[in-house]
Amino acid sequence: MNSGAKLRLQERISAFPAMPGNASRVLQVLRDPKASAANIERVVSLDPGLTANILRYANSAFVGLRGKVGSLREAVVHLGLQRLQEMTVAASVNSMMVTEVPGYEVAPGEMWRHAIGVAVGAELLARDQRMASTGDAFTAGLLHDIGKLVAGEWVGEHWQELDTHSTFGHSFDDAERAVLGMDHGQCGADILEHWGLPRGLCAAVRYHHRPDQLPDPEGLTHDERRLVDLVHLADGVALMLGFNDGREGLSYAIHEPVAERLGMDDRKIEAFAARLLVAAEEMIGVVDE
C-alpha cells in the first residue's frame, strides 16, 4: 500500500468543499420538526434553480402525483419533506458531478447519469421492500460515488498498479484499498461525515462495494443496514445497464447474498433493470431540462 497516497487522500477529503450554503440552509429547515410549509417555501424560494427543479420533479411520472403541481407551496405540501430533501441534495451536488472525472476517465455528464441511475434504482428497491424512508435510499444512491471526485487524481497516478491488481482476480475497489489505502466508498463516506449527513447514508456509501463487510451492529437500525444492500444492488444493475463509462468498467463484484436478502432471482433482476432504466431516463430529463 502507498501510505503517502492515503495521507494525501485524507488531506483532500478534509479540504473538500462544503455543501453550497443555500443547500445547507434548506436541509436545516427541512430537518427542523417545527418548520412550517411557509418557512420551507420561503427558504427554498431563495434559490430559483432549486425551485424550478422541485416543480419539474413534482410533475414527473417517477413521483406519480395526480394532477399538475403549479406552485412551490403546492409542491412542498404534496411532495413532503423527504422528497424535498432528495431534490435539495440533488440540486446541490449536480454541478460537482456533471464534469469529467479524471483518473477514472468518466466523460462529462456520465457520473451524474450513473448517480441518478443508482438513486432511482435504490429508491425503487426501497419501495419494493416497503421501507419507511425511501428518500434516504435515493440520496445514498445519488452520493455513493462522490469519493471518486477525490480519489480520481490518485487513480490516474497509479493506474498501472490498479489495473494490474484488478486484472488478477480482484475487484477494482479491492485494488484501490491495496494500492491507495482507501477505496472511493471510504473517501465518499468521509466527505459525507464532514458534511454532517446521517450515519445510515455514510454507511451505505462506505460499504456499497462490500456490503457483507458492514460491521455488526455498527449502531445502525435494520433499515439503515438494508440501505447498504439497496445501493449495492442498484449500483451493480446500473453498471450493467451502461450507466457509467469509467475505464474500470464493470470490475466490481456483485454479492449474491444481497440479491437473496432482497428476494431477487434472474427474472426479477431483469424486470428491475427495465424499471430502473425507464425511471432514470425520465429523472435525468427532469433534472437536465
Next chain:
Amino acid sequence: MGESRTAGGRSADPVLVGGMAEAKGTGKRLCTRPLGSGLGVSVFDPELHLGCLLHVVLPTSIADVEAARQNPLLFVDTAVPMLFDRFFSSGGRRARMEVKVCGAAVADGVADLFQIGRRNQRVLHSLLDKNEIQVMAHNLGGTRSRRMELDLTDGSVRLFCGREEVRL
C-alpha cells in the same frame, strides 16, 4: 436529431439507450452511449452507405411485458427483428449486409443471476442463427463498458472506453 461528440472527439448522431438510429451517406456516423452489459448491433450496406445501429439492454421481453409494450427496443428478442426490418425497408440488401456486434460486458466473478451480458448474447445469437445471419466482426464480453460508433463511409466500427479506442 442532435449531434453528440464521441470519445474520439468527432461528432456523431446519438443512439438512445433502448433505441435505434439510421443514417445514409459518406461521412455520417452513429454512436451509442456506454453499452455496459447491453449490446450494440450494427447493420451496414456498403453500396448505399446505409447503416442502422441498435443499443439494446436486456435479453427477453418476458421480463417486463409492459416495458416491452412501451419500448420494444429495450429487449433483444423484440428489438433485433425491428433493426433488420428497418434496414431492409430503407433499401438495404441482405446479400451485401455487414453485421457487427459489441458489448455484453459482465461484472467481476458474479453468479449467473447477474449475467445479463451473457444472456443478451445467447438470445442474440439464437435469433441470428435462426435467420442465418452471419456476424462479420464482434467485440464482446470482458469487464469494460464501451461506446460503439458506426462510420457510414466504410462501415467501420470504433469502440471507445475511457481514452482507449479500438477499431473493429
